Amino acid sequence: xxxxxxxxxxxxxxxxxxxxxxxxxxxxxxxxxxxxxxxxxxxxxxxxxxxxxxxxxxxxxxxxxxxxxxxxxxxxxxxxxxxxxxxxxxxxxxxxxxxxxxxxxxxxxxxxxxxxxxxxxxxxxxxxxxxxxxxxxxxxxxxxxxxxxxxxxxxxxxxxxxxxxxxxxxxxxxxxxxxxxxxxxxxxxxxxxxxxxxxxxxxxxxxxxxxxxxxxxxxxxxxxxxxxxxxxxxxxxxxxxxxxxxxxxxxxxxxxxxxxxxxxxxxxxxxxxxxxxxxxxxxxxxxxxxxxxxxxxxxxxxxxxxxxxxxxxxxxxxxxx
Amino acid sequence: xxxxxxxxxxxxxxxxxxxxxxxxxxxxxxxxxxxxxxxxxxxxxxxxxxxxxxxxxxxxxxxxxxxxxxxxxxxxxxxxxxxxxxxxxxxxxxxxxxxxxxxxxxxxxxxxxxxxxxxxxxxxxxxxxxxxxxxxxxxxxxxxxxxxxxxxxxxxxxxxxxxxxxxxxxxxxxxxxxxxxxxxxxxxxxxxxxxxxxxxxxxxxxxxxxxxxxxxxxxxxxxxxxxxxxxxxxxxxxxxxxxxxxxxxxxxxxxxxxxxxxxxxxxxxxxxxxxxxxxxxxxxxxxxxxxxxxxxxxxxxxxxxxxxxxxxxxxxxxxxxxxxxxxxxxxxxxxxxxxxxxxxxxxxxxxxxxxxxxxxxxxxxxxxxxxxxxxxxxxxxxxxxxxxxxxxxxxxxxxxxxxxxxxxxxxxxxxxxxxxxxxxxxxxxxxxxxxxxxxxxxxxxxxxxxxxxxxxxxxxxxxxxxxxxxxxxxxxxxxxxxxxxxxxxxxxxxxxxxxxxxxxxxxxxxxxxxxxxxxxxxxxxxxxxxxxxxxxxxxxxxxxxxxxxxxxxxxxxxxxxxxxxxxxxxxxxxx
Numbered sequence: 001x002x003x004x005x006x007x008x009x010x011x012x013x014x015x016x017x018x019x020x021x022x023x024x025x026x027x028x029x030x031x032x033x034x035x036x037x038x039x040x041x042x043x044x045x046x047x048x049x050x051x052x053x054x055x056x057x058x059x060x061x062x063x064x065x066x067x068x069x070x071x072x073x074x075x076x077x078x079x080x081x082x083x084x085x086x087x088x089x090x091x092x093x094x095x096x097x098x099x100x101x102x103x104x105x106x107x108x109x110x111x112x113x114x115x116x117x118x119x120x121x122x123x124x125x126x127x128x129x130x131x132x133x134x135x136x137x138x139x140x141x142x143x144x145x146x147x148x149x150x151x152x153x154x155x156x157x158x159x160x161x162x163x164x165x166x167x168x169x170x171x172x173x174x175x176x177x178x179x180x181x182x183x184x185x186x187x188x189x190x191x192x193x194x195x196x197x198x199x200x201x202x203x204x205x206x207x208x209x210x211x212x213x214x215x216x217x218x219x220x221x222x223x224x225x226x227x228x229x230x231x232x233x234x235x236x237x238x239x240x241x242x243x244x245x246x247x248x249x250x251x252x253x254x255x256x257x258x259x260x261x262x263x264x265x266x267x268x269x270x271x272x273x274x275x276x277x278x279x280x281x282x283x284x285x286x287x288x289x290x291x292x293x294x295x296x297x298x299x300x301x302x303x304x305x306x307x308x309x310x311x312x313x314x315x316x317x318x319x320x321x
Numbered sequence: 322x323x324x325x326x327x328x329x330x331x332x333x334x335x336x337x338x339x340x341x342x343x344x345x346x347x348x349x350x351x352x353x354x355x356x357x358x359x360x361x362x363x364x365x366x367x368x369x370x371x372x373x374x375x376x377x378x379x380x381x382x383x384x385x386x387x388x389x390x391x392x393x394x395x396x397x398x399x400x401x402x403x404x405x406x407x408x409x410x411x412x413x414x415x416x417x418x419x420x421x422x423x424x425x426x427x428x429x430x431x432x433x434x435x436x437x438x439x440x441x442x443x444x445x446x447x448x449x450x451x452x453x454x455x456x457x458x459x460x461x462x463x464x465x466x467x468x469x470x471x472x473x474x475x476x477x478x479x480x481x482x483x484x485x486x487x488x489x490x491x492x493x494x495x496x497x498x499x500x501x502x503x504x505x506x507x508x509x510x511x512x513x514x515x516x517x518x519x520x521x522x523x524x525x526x527x528x529x530x531x532x533x534x535x536x537x538x539x540x541x542x543x544x545x546x547x548x549x550x551x552x553x554x555x556x557x558x559x560x561x562x563x564x565x566x567x568x569x570x571x572x573x574x575x576x577x578x579x580x581x582x583x584x585x586x587x588x589x590x591x592x593x594x595x596x597x598x599x600x601x602x603x604x605x606x607x608x609x610x611x612x613x614x615x616x617x618x619x620x621x622x623x624x625x626x627x628x629x630x631x632x633x634x635x636x637x638x639x640x641x642x643x644x645x646x647x648x649x650x651x652x653x654x655x656x657x658x659x660x661x662x663x664x665x666x667x668x669x670x671x672x673x674x675x676x677x678x679x680x681x682x683x684x685x686x687x688x689x690x691x692x693x694x695x696x697x698x699x700x701x702x703x704x705x706x707x708x709x710x711x712x713x714x715x716x717x718x719x720x721x722x723x724x725x726x727x728x729x730x731x732x733x734x735x736x737x738x739x740x741x742x743x744x745x746x747x748x749x750x751x752x753x754x755x756x757x758x759x760x761x762x763x764x765x766x767x768x769x770x771x772x773x774x775x776x777x778x779x780x781x782x783x784x785x786x787x788x789x790x791x792x793x794x795x796x797x798x799x800x801x802x803x804x805x806x807x808x809x810x811x812x813x814x815x816x817x818x819x820x821x822x823x824x825x826x827x828x829x830x831x832x833x834x835x836x837x838x839x840x841x842x843x844x845x846x847x848x849x850x851x852x853x854x855x856x857x858x859x860x861x862x863x864x865x866x867x868x869x870x871x872x873x874x875x876x877x878x879x880x881x882x883x884x885x886x887x888x889x890x891x892x893x894x895x896x
Contacts, residue, residue, distance in 0.1 A: 084524060163548075166592075170542075
């Protein structure tokens with residue numbers, strides 16, 4: 001188990017290095033640089049100063065080397081857009097994204113998996129309705145879903161239509177602040193969770209259908225086990241293997257989906273920060289955000305492996321050898 | 322049975338949602354006009370919004386729109402330009418005297434002024450700020466604005482309430498230039514200037530207690546990527562007409578909302594009161610609908626002083642040996658385009674009718690410098706075709722596109738910014754209006770960073786976009802007019818100006834060195850005439866500007882210049 005965890009940790013480190021280095025190089029090589037943010041009327045001396053400060057006069061590999069050396073000492077450079085070190089910006093944004101992603105993942109899990117069990121285990125009008133709804137949720141791109149939810153929220157007033165906290169909570173205490181965050185969470189979380197819940201539902205349904213045709217399930221049925229107990233005690237757990245395997249990917253998908261959702265709903269998270277950094281070619285902020293994205297992905301992958309480890313005895317036995 | 326019950330439940334849920342939605346969009350005040358109280362209310366807060374986060378709180382360095390907004394709301398200057406009348410008016414200086422040669426201005430500061438931390442405001446602060454601006458280590462862009470005839474404006478303080486400002490040479494804008502002199506607190510920043518670290522001072526993570534302000538509001542807190550909280554400055558100097566202290570509201574909250582569509586929805590929902598920009602053409606109808614529901618007030622500000630521009634790259638090096646440069650460099654070619662465009666139709670299709678035709682860069686929205694008698698290119702497709710023929714361009718092979726004798730077609734790629742609806746519509750309209758005279762335009766939309774880079778590097782054939790401005794005086798656009806300017810965008814790095822460009826250079830240099838405003842206007846008319854004859858840049862329409870804000874806000878006087886509403890933040894109040 002320890003060897004397994006160490007292997008995953010080494011993989012995570014490699015992933016973070018590869019992702020952040022690639023992000024830095026690609027940002028550097030893409031047309032335009034951060035001085036474009038100064039506008040077409042920028043003074044040449046201001047452009048020159050910015051290029052010097054952000055190492056844009058060095059060749060890309062030398063810049064990458066310099067950045068990596070500093071990053072090893074946990075100095076990820078400065079952000080051009082925010083004129084402050086990248087690390088605290090990313091820490092704050094990553095925390096906000098983690099809250100959003102965890103909520104979305106919880107919604108998607110508790111919605112998608114039970115619905116998948118229902119649709120995968122029987123054919124009924126309800127199952128058909130759920131399948132239809134899943135297809136709709138899968139087809140709506142996150143941009144449209146978030147705009148639609150923002151529109152609904154602004155028209156009905158049921159939920160705040162954007163941001164993470166409201167102006168009214170500025171001087172309120174911690175309990176009020178937490179409640180306020182909780183009121184702001186459902187909108188972006190739903191925009192992220194609905195397509196994911198639909199994905200979970202489809203996968204779980206497929207896995208369930210395959211599992212209930214396995215000989216051990218048929219044998220249990222022949223022994224007189226009720227249908228409900230059969231689903232819960234015999235079929236559900238084995239069917240979770242495929243779900244566990246995609247959990248890591250789901251976390252990665254949440255992060256990429258959060259780009260547009262956070263942007264539209266003004267959620268101050270990592271996706272929005274990275275989107276703005278990319279648009280402005282804020283090179284060190286892009287690299288820092290990518291590194292944090294890599295950490296999220298590695299974490300998701302680890303969670304996925306651990307879940308699989310818990311759900312599938314064959315994996316446990318395999319790792320013990 | 323179960324399916325039927327489920328069906329009934331789903332139908333009931335849909336009906337409940339639909340009814341609630343209908344109720345929420347129906348306001349009992351529909352059709353009623355806002356009933357403003359005669360006297361403005363005190364207290365409360367205004368929630369405003371913008372799409373960008375601040376890069377710095379150091380007004381000497383921040384060149385972006387938000388820095389300007391924050392400057393207006395938190396800082397002070399000796400004089401200010403009133404965004405309603407566009408006249409210069411006394412601000413921290415109560416009055417000033419001008420020397421007979423127009424080179425020396427003696428400002429008499431208001432008595433008893435203090436910074437937001439209670440420290441007295443004196444003439445030394447003004448002198449210190451000028452030193453800071455011109456310190457090379459600061460690298461302030463304002464030093465360019467306050468340089469006249471190649472030399473810096475200087476100041477001295479004979480006593481704590483008098484500042485004498487010396488102009489090294491006559492200046493057209495004169496005292497108007499000093500609007501950009503945002504006074505900084507010497508007691509807070511002198512040490513940084515001496516240490517050569519002023520450029521790093523007042524960054525966005527500086528604690529608010531380390532800053533001091535002269536404006537109506539002070540920065541209380543900045544939550545990165547979320548909001549800036551600005552509280553009332555208890556030491557603000559300005560009083561209302563009834564002698565009570567200003568500002569009226571206790572707090573302004575600036576929410577950072579990156580997406581403009583989401584911003585509009587939140588404005589309609591009453592979650593924000595004001596935005597920093599006018600309505601986009603497509604937003605007018607939903608905003609008007611919200612006005613009918615009693616949620617928003619929509620007002621026409623006037624004609625925009627800025628217009629979308631279309632131009633060819635006139636830098637010869639950019640075209641290398643491309644034979645098409647032979648057409649675009651001929652003014653007749655550009656004149657033919659101007660004749661070919663039906664500006665009324667352009668206004669209708671691109672701005673949904675909310676625009677008026679123009680023939681030069683100065684629009685009727687710039688009431689002080691617009692010249693209504695500028696020669697016009699009235700829509701005439703046949704004349705456009707004749708002009709093209711006169712320079713050897715005609716459709717020789719019958720494919721609908723004109724070409725020269727060697728077969729080089731008048732086909733060009735025009736780049737514009739992606740995601741700006743009216744740019745894309747404008748370019749599509751231009752393409753369809755130029756097709757009948759045989760000029761083919763191929764639109765290419767690219768993101769802003771790449772667009773700016775291609776502009777600066779002259780890496781394009783033609784471009785369609787708009788440039789912003791912070792003042793109506795042509796002196797503020799000198800970097801565009803002069804061939805040596807950094808924003809001479811149609812020919813960057815122009816080292817071999819043509820005769821007409823040299824004429825404009827000379828006239829603009831005279832213009833900024835002439836104090837007589839009547840003479841300046843005559844000189845600028847000549848500039849506009851030469852520009853209109855040679856058409857290095859083509860302008861088609863000036864859009865009408867509309868502004869929407871929450872009906873609970875009082876005292877809004879929207880301006881054609883940005884910040885549209887916050888320029889008089891101290892006079893705003895909420896019901």
